[in-house]
Each structure stands twice: as structure tokens, then as C-alpha cells.
Amino acid sequence: MASTAPLALLFAVFVLAGGRFPTAVGSRPPFACDPRDARTRSFPFCSPSLPVTQRVRDLLGRLTLAEKVQLLVNNAAPVPRLGIARYEWWSEALHGVSNVGPGTRFGGAVPGATSFPQVILTAASFNASLWYEIGRVVSTEARAMYNAGSAGLTYWSPNVNVFRDPRWGRGQETPGEDPAVAGKYAAQYVRGLQDVPFGKDASRLKVAACCKHYTAYDLDNWRGNDRFHFNAKVSKQDLEDTYQVPFKACVVEGRAASVMCSYNQVNGVPTCADPALLKGTVRGMWGLNGYIVSDCDSLAVLYNFQHYTSNPEDAVAATLRAGLDLDCGPFLAQHAEDAVRKGKVGEKEIDAALVHTMTVQMRLGMFDGDPSAQPLGHLGPADVCTPANQELALEAARQGIVLLKNQGNVLPLSPARLRTVAVIGPNSDATVTMIGNYAGVPCRYTSPLQGITRYVKTSHNAGCRNVKCAETELFGRAATVARHTDATILVMGLDQTIEAEARDRESLLLPGHQTDLVLQVARTSRGPVILVLMSGGPVDLSFAKKEPKVAGILWAGYPGQAGGAAIADVIFGASNPGGKLPMTWYPQEYVTKVPMTSMSMRATGGYPGRTYRFYQGEQVYPFGYGLSYTTFTQALAEAPTMVSVPLDGKRNCGSNGTANCQAVRVTHARCDGLFLNVHVDVKNTGTRDGSHVLMVYSTPPAGHQAPIKQLVAFERVHLQASAQQQVRFAIDVCKDLSIVDGMGIQRLPMGPHVLQIGDLRHLVSLQAGGDL
Structure with missing residues (x-):
């Protein structure tokens, strides 16, 4: 999850699913588009040579409304006449293939899977390549378990919420308190899970990852305030420069196949019913190529607990129109058909949701016939818990x-x-x-x-x-x-x-x-x-x-x-x-x-x-703190002292038409290729080999309600005793040196920015250039 929903609601999911448990481990369940099935052999949706859009359109056109609504939930019902088996969407892979969620089972030929450190400790490595590699290994084990008949291919991980409050019980699942670090982790882990190297085609997926819990979700149960009733009151500024940052990176850079909306409300609107968040931001601005799923029983929560709508059919309409595609829970299967019949929502909204879920299934190869005959069909139980995978789990903990x-x-x-x-x-x-x-x-x-x-x-x-x-x-x-x-x-x-x-x-x-x-x-x-x-x-x-x-x-x-x-x-x-x-x-x-x-x-x-x-107060230990058995020095080898920021030539800097360039809207700057190249020499001055994390912070000019400082780049390097290495950072000026104003608008402050790397301080002045 997702999340562990109230027990009564989870029991209802089980009962309404007919009390079905998944197929026993080791028995390959039926698969769609079996070439031996004469009924489906000639169907276009079973032809891998056709474009995915054409295959989805063909499959959707063969379904009745009653069949469609049963596919809108996590325990999607079978369609026997089309040779489609039931499918459980809910599996988890936060730091290894998990048995939370009914989509994954352990036993028989697959008694266990590699369990990596909890995310908060893996994040402490500040090693982006490690994060990718863990994701890649987890997806290998997940695909192997799928081939063995003991897992699905859709994993509702990672959790990229910002660890805002130290008391949060789920902070352990997150990459920590820094939104940029959380975003970097999200992109790397998702790319690893989906096994899509950066710069490569992402049309095919090894497994489908999910960014959760969207958004401003970081309270579970504190002094009578629980996640099912909580209304997170968030300013536009905090939403844009903190809470949304990891999710944007997860979708835009990580190309995640899914986003999960959370239980809570944000400024009075349940996230799963907020069209501005779902259709407007996730699918519109960020271009999600995938599906949006609810946290488990969120629809029942917004209706029964939050009383957001007066009847179930309105809840169906509100969420589908907002952009929700899949319900973890039975709510849509129970009420969507009535909502269509009563005119609350059209069948076109249901079709739009199914296009997104079916497209992901097509990208996973779930309609390409026998899994064993596919490119990843060779993976099996022998690829789970391998010595190499277990060694990576050990190394991740060490780091x-x-x-x-x-x-x-x-x-x-x-x-x-x-x-x-x-x-x-x-x-x-x-x-x-x-x-x-x-x-x-x-x-x-x-x-x-x-x-x-x-x-x-x-x-x-x-x-x-x-x-x-x-x-x-x-x-x-x-x-x-x-x-x-x-x-x-x-x-x-x-x-x-x-x-x-x-x-x-x-x-x-x-x-x-x-x-x-x-x-x-x-x-x-x-x-x-x-x-x-x-x-x-x-x-x-x-x-x-x-x-x-x-x-x-x-x-x-x-x-x-x-x-x-x-x-x-x-x-x-x-x-x-x-x-x-x-x-x-x-x-x-x-x-x-x-x-x-x-x-x-x-x-x-x-x-x-x-x-x-x-934070302005005493600390026991600060963010980024950590000692070593050796010592390191770092020296600035190269960094500019001034950067000219070209404007787009269409607008003046100030909103009133004057050349007031104290903080330029990022959308008004020509940002393509605008990087700050910083080269740092780091040396191991001790007697032991060791790893050092270089952290580059930026402090913008005063007067912008900006962070005290912001981590803009980091790199972990391993050096033998007395060895030296130069680390090169390409800092994205518009992304990394910008701030967000009180209206939630991203701006680039002109003037002196202070770069901090350990004890080093370096001034870089940004100046508006080009057309004014």
C-alpha cells in the first residue's frame, strides 16, 4: 500500500471478492492470450506486433459494462469468454519483495526473497547507483516469482513522502526529510524496479512501480488525529517546494507507471477526488504514463468517514472524474454500474480509467501469451535469494x-x-x-x-x-x-x-x-x-x-x-x-x-x-552528519563566480513591466542547458580506505522566504588511503537554485548564491541576461 486499511474494511474486501485467495505457489496460473486457446488466438489485443494503443482499444471494445467495472478494483475479476484470468494488482516491494498485499505468496519453490535494509537506512548511504541496483535486483526476484506463479507484476512501491515529523511511524519507509534526496531516490529506485536505464526506452516494463502516498501524507495516528479523517492544511508554497517535489521526480525522471493517492484530504479535498492534483498535475503537468490507484479503501474512507459525498455514486463520479483509474478495495466494483445507470458518470470515464490500467498490463507483457516464452521468461526460483543478491543486501546495510x-x-x-x-x-x-x-x-x-x-x-x-x-x-x-x-x-x-x-x-x-x-x-x-x-x-x-x-x-x-x-x-x-x-x-x-x-x-x-x-533550534545530530574511521579533505577545483540567466525575450522581469529582476519566474528564463559546473577535489588523508559523501548546499540571497540552505547535489566516492579524486557536479541552475514564492510560483533569485561544500564557501552571482 499502500497501507494497512481498517481490519473491517480489509475483511470486506476479502468477502466481496468471494473469499478467494490467490493460486498456490508454484502452480502457474492461467495467462491471457494463450496461443493454444482457439477463442482468443485471432484477437488483435493478443498480438504483440500491434501498437499498444490499438490492442487496448480492441480489448476495451469487447467488454460489457458489467465486466468493465469488475476490472476497476485491485482483485480484478476474470473474463473467461476472452481468456482473461483474474489479476491481483496489490503487491509491495518497498525494500524487497514483500508478503504485504495478496498479490505475492511465499512457500514451496520460493520460500523467501532478499530483504534489503529499510529505506531510511538505504537512503543514508547517499549512493544513487546503489538505490538503482537494489531496485533492479528486487524486480528480478519479483519477475522470477511471477514466472513461478507466486507474484504479480504491479508493485505499490516506493514510499516517497517527505519525513516531515520525527514522530511519524512510517518515516522508516521513506528516503528522509529532504525533498530533493527523496526525489532522487524515487527516480533511481523506480528505474531499477522497472529496469529502465536512464536514457533508454520505457515502453516495456519489467515490473510496474508506484509513487506513494500522494500527497502531503505523513500522519498516521497521533493524539486522536488519524489519516482517515485528517485534513492537511498546506500552503501553496510548502506544497510546491516540499511535498510535491519527490512525486514530480518519481513521475518525470523515474517514469513511474503508477501513482497512489492518499487517505487524507489536502485543504479540504480528498486527494483521490482532487482533479487539480490527479488530472491537472500528475497526468497533465507531469505527464504520467500509467495509472492512478487509491490507497486501500480510500474511496470507502472518503464516503463513510470523511462524508465527502452524500451517496456512493457521487463518490464514484468524483474520483473517476478527478482521474482515479483503480480502486484498492471493492467500492468501484460495487457502485460504478449504478453510478452510470443514474447518470452520475459516463461509461467514457470508466473506459478512460481502463485504458490506463490495460496499457500498463500490455507494457508488462501480460497479454503476450505464455510468460515463459517472453524475454524475461527464463527467470525463476533459482534467481531469488542468490548469493549475489544477498551480498548486495549486506553491502547496502554497511553503506x-x-x-x-x-x-x-x-x-x-x-x-x-x-x-x-x-x-x-x-x-x-x-x-x-x-x-x-x-x-x-x-x-x-x-x-x-x-x-x-x-x-x-x-x-x-x-x-x-x-x-x-x-x-x-x-x-x-x-x-x-x-x-x-x-x-x-x-x-x-x-x-x-x-x-x-x-x-x-x-x-x-x-x-x-x-x-x-x-x-x-x-x-x-x-x-x-x-x-x-x-x-x-x-x-x-x-x-x-x-x-x-x-x-x-x-x-x-x-x-x-x-x-x-x-x-x-x-x-x-x-x-x-x-x-x-x-x-x-x-x-x-x-x-x-x-x-x-x-x-x-x-x-x-x-x-x-x-x-x-x-528548522531554527537545537539539534542532537544534524541532517547529513556521519563520521568515518579515516579523514577527508575537499578543495574547490573549479566553479564560476557569475552566471548569466537568459530570459525568454517575451516578458519583462517584473509583473508590472519594469526590469525588476530580483527573482525571475523560472518559466520566463531559458533554462535548457543552463548548468553550474562545480569540480571538487576530495582526498583521503587517513590511513584507512573509506567512502566520503560530498554534499553541495545552496543558500539563496536573503528575503525570499527561502530555505536556510538546500542540498542541490551529492556524490558518494570510495577512496583508498592517501588517494585523491575529482568529483564533478553539473548543477541545474533553474531547478536547483530556484525558490518557491508565497503563491507557489517557482522563481530564480538574482544575486549572490552561497554554495557550501563541507567547510568550503563559494559565491556565485546570478544575473538576468538576454532580452529585458
Whole structure:
């Protein structure tokens, strides 16, 4: 999902679908356009040599209205007379093929699939090529499972919502708080899933990806406010420069085959019934080549919970006319025929929706006959959980782990100098916790305890029965273990009982008595103490940051099936950490000042703002923070000091016809080929090989309600000790240096822009040129 809909609604989906569960694993279900089927052999829609538009038109013309409406829902009904089997649209692949959603089943020949780190940790790698490669591997396993009869080809992933508030239970699913980073992740992961290299033809799809949840969706259940009733009040400015950014990149750059509209309303209109958002923006301005699907039971939610329309038929009309094509849930199948009969909506709107869904199915090859005879037909169970895929999951976890503290360079630990290490904490032997939510069945698990034991002899004590850590009776034993070992590794943090879909946090502190356990163990430990934190959202670790007995801190997110091995590799130096935080870590006081229901990004009065772009307040750890076992220097090799921005020659800079060029509308500039070339020399000045993330920030001239700073480019580079490399950035002037004004209009401020790369500062002046 999508999302986990209310249980009653999900049960209704099951019942109204006739109580059908998908075909058992390993038995190849019937497929459309079987060449052995005399009924369909000559149908044009079964001919791959014909244009997709012609094939879709032929298929649509053969359907009755009753058949059409049964294809408007996720569990699309079969059309036996045309040789079309039932199809389940709902599958998930957030960070590996998932068993959330009825479209995918594990068992038999495919007992599991590779489970990569939860997205928030993968984002911390700031490695765009890694994001693409993970998507490509996931789609290979997904297509292999489809060929084996255990999965579909339409995956409602990724989640590209901005991680606006640290309490959001689903922040773990996102690429973090920066809209540009989220957009870059979206484009790369979607291209990988659909297996469409940049610059290549996207008419054929390996699987179909989906950008969700559109839009301004980032509250699940907080103090009586839930996603099914929430009205996100968003300014035009915040909508354009924050909430919409990742979705635009997902559709325009990633060429996603689908977009999912969310449960919530935006400024009083349910997103699934908003023609300005769906038809106007997603399909119109961004040119979506695909279908728009509702989050699961969103139509029932907007009718039954939000009371947006007075009858079901009006709800059908409102959503179809807005641009919705597919309903995750039974609502359209139940009410669309009545809506047509009562004149609420025309059959042409239903046809328009089916054109979009059928076109995607055609692009997937679902009407090209036997899947085994198609170009990807060779993929099967042997291509799932391969050693290479599992190694990529391990490498992704290594690249994402963030080193937050390394007092006295105590890390990495040397196994040769340690006889026994204490491994303590409620997540110390975690397995399921490591894969987060929207996960499937992993190929295997390596827990932190197992990973550490591969390096040294261990003595284990959980300290708490679970992450809620409600009791303290096990603390004494844990402290004793730490007192009699050479080093202590505490693996603490959160899990899905604390942060999850439909579960937002109240506090940023460690749950229960976890802080007490850390301090008691640290102060009695004989050797150095390393704190490892598993979590999706940020945690206020001020106490550990200040505590001298806690020598090292690692954030490991939810690191996936190989998480324990990756944690151990970093602790013992087989891997040098290079991850950077993709979200700001706030102090606990932040949540006392900022309600989750406030969607405003900018600081005003006593409101401190949100994310590094606008937040004005104390931080535990800033966005982009992360240490290494080596050191790097960076020097500016080349960058212009002035850029002339040519105007289109048709308009003056100012709205009143004068040459007021303080902030030019981007649409009034000639932006094609207008790039800022910045070359940076980066050198590994330490004694260990390592990876460094170069981050280029921009601060525009003052006075434009602009972000404090904005990440405009990043690149992860791996350097051997003493090696040097030049990294070249081509910064899109109109896209990356522009701001959004109070009316939601994208403008390019003239004057000095400050580029920041680590400690480097460089001024670039933009000047309006050309015709005035």
C-alpha cells in the first residue's frame, strides 16, 4: 500500500471478492492470450506486433459494462469468454519483495526473497547507483516469482513522502526529510524496479512501480488525529517546494507507471477526488504514463468517514472524474454500474480509467501469451535469494550505517585484543526487527549477536524482555556481564511496536527504561562501551552523546536480513562507515513545541520550523552528519563566480513591466542547458580506505522566504588511503537554485548564491541576461 486499511474494511474486501485467495505457489496460473486457446488466438489485443494503443482499444471494445467495472478494483475479476484470468494488482516491494498485499505468496519453490535494509537506512548511504541496483535486483526476484506463479507484476512501491515529523511511524519507509534526496531516490529506485536505464526506452516494463502516498501524507495516528479523517492544511508554497517535489521526480525522471493517492484530504479535498492534483498535475503537468490507484479503501474512507459525498455514486463520479483509474478495495466494483445507470458518470470515464490500467498490463507483457516464452521468461526460483543478491543486501546495510560518536577513536575494535565481548540489549539478538515494515520473508537472518560472534567470543544478556523495557529486574545480570568482559556492545532502540504504520510516536526518547540500562551497564563496564541503535525515526540520544563511558554510537536503522553481519563488520573494522543521517535528530523538547498536525515547514514566531531546510533550534545530530574511521579533505577545483540567466525575450522581469529582476519566474528564463559546473577535489588523508559523501548546499540571497540552505547535489566516492579524486557536479541552475514564492510560483533569485561544500564557501552571482 499502500497501507494497512481498517481490519473491517480489509475483511470486506476479502468477502466481496468471494473469499478467494490467490493460486498456490508454484502452480502457474492461467495467462491471457494463450496461443493454444482457439477463442482468443485471432484477437488483435493478443498480438504483440500491434501498437499498444490499438490492442487496448480492441480489448476495451469487447467488454460489457458489467465486466468493465469488475476490472476497476485491485482483485480484478476474470473474463473467461476472452481468456482473461483474474489479476491481483496489490503487491509491495518497498525494500524487497514483500508478503504485504495478496498479490505475492511465499512457500514451496520460493520460500523467501532478499530483504534489503529499510529505506531510511538505504537512503543514508547517499549512493544513487546503489538505490538503482537494489531496485533492479528486487524486480528480478519479483519477475522470477511471477514466472513461478507466486507474484504479480504491479508493485505499490516506493514510499516517497517527505519525513516531515520525527514522530511519524512510517518515516522508516521513506528516503528522509529532504525533498530533493527523496526525489532522487524515487527516480533511481523506480528505474531499477522497472529496469529502465536512464536514457533508454520505457515502453516495456519489467515490473510496474508506484509513487506513494500522494500527497502531503505523513500522519498516521497521533493524539486522536488519524489519516482517515485528517485534513492537511498546506500552503501553496510548502506544497510546491516540499511535498510535491519527490512525486514530480518519481513521475518525470523515474517514469513511474503508477501513482497512489492518499487517505487524507489536502485543504479540504480528498486527494483521490482532487482533479487539480490527479488530472491537472500528475497526468497533465507531469505527464504520467500509467495509472492512478487509491490507497486501500480510500474511496470507502472518503464516503463513510470523511462524508465527502452524500451517496456512493457521487463518490464514484468524483474520483473517476478527478482521474482515479483503480480502486484498492471493492467500492468501484460495487457502485460504478449504478453510478452510470443514474447518470452520475459516463461509461467514457470508466473506459478512460481502463485504458490506463490495460496499457500498463500490455507494457508488462501480460497479454503476450505464455510468460515463459517472453524475454524475461527464463527467470525463476533459482534467481531469488542468490548469493549475489544477498551480498548486495549486506553491502547496502554497511553503506547506510552511520557512525555518530567515536570518542578517542575507540572504534573499530580489534578482535585480537578482546577475549570476550558483552552483547546486551533488547535488539541484541533481533531478527524480525531488522527488516522493519513492508518486508517479506527473508532468505535468512544474521542477528547482531550472530554477527559479533563471528569475530569474538561473546557473553549475551538481553537486559530487557523487549524494546518497551518496562522492567528493570534483568539489569543487574546485564551489568555483571559487562563487568567481566573486555568490551560491551549495547544494541538498543525501537521496533514496530513503537513506530509503525498507524502508530506514531509521542516521545523521541528511548522507550521505557532503556536509557537506565545503557547508563547502568556503561558505568559498570570494564571495557569500552559501544551503543548501537536500531530505529526508523530519530531518537534523542543526548544522554549517550554526553556520557563519557559511552565511547561509540552507531545508528543502524532497520538494516535488513544481513543487518547483524553489517553491524559487526563496522564495529570490527572490516567496513569503514560512510553513511550520513537523512533526517535531523531533534531533542525531546521539539515535540512539546510542534504538533504533528501542523504542516507548515517554515519557522514563524514560536514555531521552530521543520527539517534542516527551515528548522531554527537545537539539534542532537544534524541532517547529513556521519563520521568515518579515516579523514577527508575537499578543495574547490573549479566553479564560476557569475552566471548569466537568459530570459525568454517575451516578458519583462517584473509583473508590472519594469526590469525588476530580483527573482525571475523560472518559466520566463531559458533554462535548457543552463548548468553550474562545480569540480571538487576530495582526498583521503587517513590511513584507512573509506567512502566520503560530498554534499553541495545552496543558500539563496536573503528575503525570499527561502530555505536556510538546500542540498542541490551529492556524490558518494570510495577512496583508498592517501588517494585523491575529482568529483564533478553539473548543477541545474533553474531547478536547483530556484525558490518557491508565497503563491507557489517557482522563481530564480538574482544575486549572490552561497554554495557550501563541507567547510568550503563559494559565491556565485546570478544575473538576468538576454532580452529585458
